[in-house]
Amino acid sequence: MADTALTARPRSPLAHAAGWLADATRSSRGAVRLAELPFLTQLDVRLDAKGPAADAVGLALGLQLPLEPNTVVRAGDLTALWLGPDEWLLVGPPGSERDLESSVREAAGDEPVSVTDVSAQRTTLLVAGERARDLLAHGCSLDLHPRAFAPGRCAQTTLGRTQVVLVSRDEPRAGFWVLVRSSFAGYLTDWLLDAATEYV
Structure with missing residues (x-):
């Protein structure tokens, strides 16, 4: 009798983009750090x-x-x-x-x-680095200046025309979490990589 148990490991929505995110991070020399934090x-x-x-x-x-x-x-x-x-x-x-x-x-x-x-509904992108706020400001209508969107703040907003939950992390240099629906994660990643080209 065939074994029908599921043995495959789950695949994150951005598994295909891990190399591109790492390349953009390396090329920016600390200006921007991009990564997926899958399966939170x-x-x-x-x-x-x-x-x-x-x-x-x-x-x-x-x-x-x-x-x-x-x-x-x-x-x-x-x-x-x-x-x-x-x-x-x-x-x-x-x-x-x-x-x-x-x-x-x-x-x-x-x-x-x-x-x-709702764990399977969204994945999480990390956007950090000294130009992280500038990168996000390219496609977000919120005032992201630290006085208005300080560490420890969050908002439901749009980024690059995509609905997201944006979180300003409270650890030093931790950057931002961008919680995005899995079905839009690829599009938003492409948008972020394109917007980050001026920093690489």
Whole structure:
């Protein structure tokens, strides 16, 4: 009898572009660093921000869900992005979606909560380097100056006509995460590589 078990490893939406991203990074000599961060766990969580579930979930996760619009809270390898008054995106290491979802649901108890695994829906691009803000500004209408979009901020916006979630990372020189739908990841990568040509 044939073995029908799936043994193939998952393939990231940008596996074909890894070499191009690395070449652009090398050529820019530190001006721009581009890479895919594939398979990050991404859970969309909705609950009452003023209800008891919000505090319980925060305690269970070891971080307080951000309540200020367009802000990010990070603890260890878990990041929470504010997407709306009752909506957050939890971003964690690859493969942690089941444990993370279980933690949220158990902490919420009988309180109304929605937890949706959207990990396969998006991939994440890292855009870093001393000209990262300039590169992103080519195709984003947000004011990306550090005074307006400081580390620890996030926004749902468009980049190169593509819907993204843009995150200004809070570690020194960490740059930006660009969370993009997998079906648009190739297009956006081509756009970024083209826009980066003036720095390479």
